[in-house]
Amino acid sequence: MSLKKASALIVLILLIDQISKFYIKTHFALGEEIRxxxxxxxxxxxxEGMAWGAKIPGEYGKLFLTSFRxxxxxxxxxxxxxxxxxNGAPVLIVAISLIFAGAFGNIIDSVFYGEIFNHSYNQVATFLPEEGGYGTLMHGKVVDMLxxxxxxxxxxxxxxxxxxxxFTFFEPVFNVADSxxxxxxALLLVFNKKAFAHETREEKKEEREEKLVD
Structure with a gap:
C-alpha cells in the first residue's frame, strides 16, 4: 500500500471526524441528545481527551496531556x-493510518477548540466568537457524540x-476518531501475524546473515 493511499484514508477519516464534531458543537448544547x-x-x-473521560489533575495537566499526544x-x-x-503488509499500513487519523483528529480538538469555540453550557456554541473561545491554545476539549x-x-x-x-452496556460516548x-x-491484534510477517522475515534474514559472518 502506497503512502498516497494511506494519506487519502487519513484525510477521509479526518474530514468525517471534524465535520461531525463541528456540526455537533454548533447545533447541540452540552448534554443534548437525539434518540x-x-x-x-x-x-x-x-x-479532556483521555479514555473514559479521565483527566490529569493540576494546572498543567491538560497542557501535559496535549503535549504528550x-x-x-x-x-x-x-x-x-x-x-x-x-513495503509493510497492507493491513499494517491501514491499521497505522487509522490510529494516526484518530489520534490526529482528537489532537485538533485539544489544540484548537478552546480558541475557536465558546462554551456549550446551556447554549449552542459559536464558531470563532467575538468574545473569544472557552479556553486557550492547547486547552480544548474533545467532542464526543456516539x-x-x-x-x-x-x-x-x-x-x-x-x-x-x-449497569449500562455500552456506557462510554465516543467519536469517529476514537472509532x-x-x-x-483491533486490526493489529486480529491480524497480528499477517501485519508483522515482513518484520519477522527481515529479522530471520538478519539472524542468518549474522550466523554466516560468524
Whole structure:
C-alpha cells in the first residue's frame, strides 16, 4: 500500500471526524441528545481527551496531556512512513493510518477548540466568537457524540462487586476518531501475524546473515 493511499484514508477519516464534531458543537448544547434508536443515540459530551473521560489533575495537566499526544503523533507518523518504505503488509499500513487519523483528529480538538469555540453550557456554541473561545491554545476539549446503550438494567446479586447495581452496556460516548483508533488496534491484534510477517522475515534474514559472518 502506497503512502498516497494511506494519506487519502487519513484525510477521509479526518474530514468525517471534524465535520461531525463541528456540526455537533454548533447545533447541540452540552448534554443534548437525539434518540435515533433505543440502542443508538447522538449525545453531546466533552472530555479532556483521555479514555473514559479521565483527566490529569493540576494546572498543567491538560497542557501535559496535549503535549504528550503531539509527541506521540510524530512517532506514529514515523511508524507509518517507515512501514510504507519497507513495503509493510497492507493491513499494517491501514491499521497505522487509522490510529494516526484518530489520534490526529482528537489532537485538533485539544489544540484548537478552546480558541475557536465558546462554551456549550446551556447554549449552542459559536464558531470563532467575538468574545473569544472557552479556553486557550492547547486547552480544548474533545467532542464526543456516539452513544450505544445496548443494554441497561440491574445486574444479578451474585456478581462480585457490581451485583445489584444498575449497569449500562455500552456506557462510554465516543467519536469517529476514537472509532478509527479502536479499529486500527483491533486490526493489529486480529491480524497480528499477517501485519508483522515482513518484520519477522527481515529479522530471520538478519539472524542468518549474522550466523554466516560468524
Amino acid at each position: 435515533v434508536f433505543d440502542w443508538f443515540r447522538i449525545l453531546f459530551v466533552e472530555n 503531539l509527541v506521540a503523533i510524530v512517532g506514529i507518523a514515523y511508524w507509518l512512513y517507515d512501514s510504507v518504505k519497507k 452513544y450505544f446503550p445496548l443494554w441497561s438494567g440491574y445486574l444479578p446479586e451474585w456478581i462480585p462487586f457490581w451485583g445489584g447495581k444498575y 478509527a483508533i479502536t479499529v486500527g488496534v
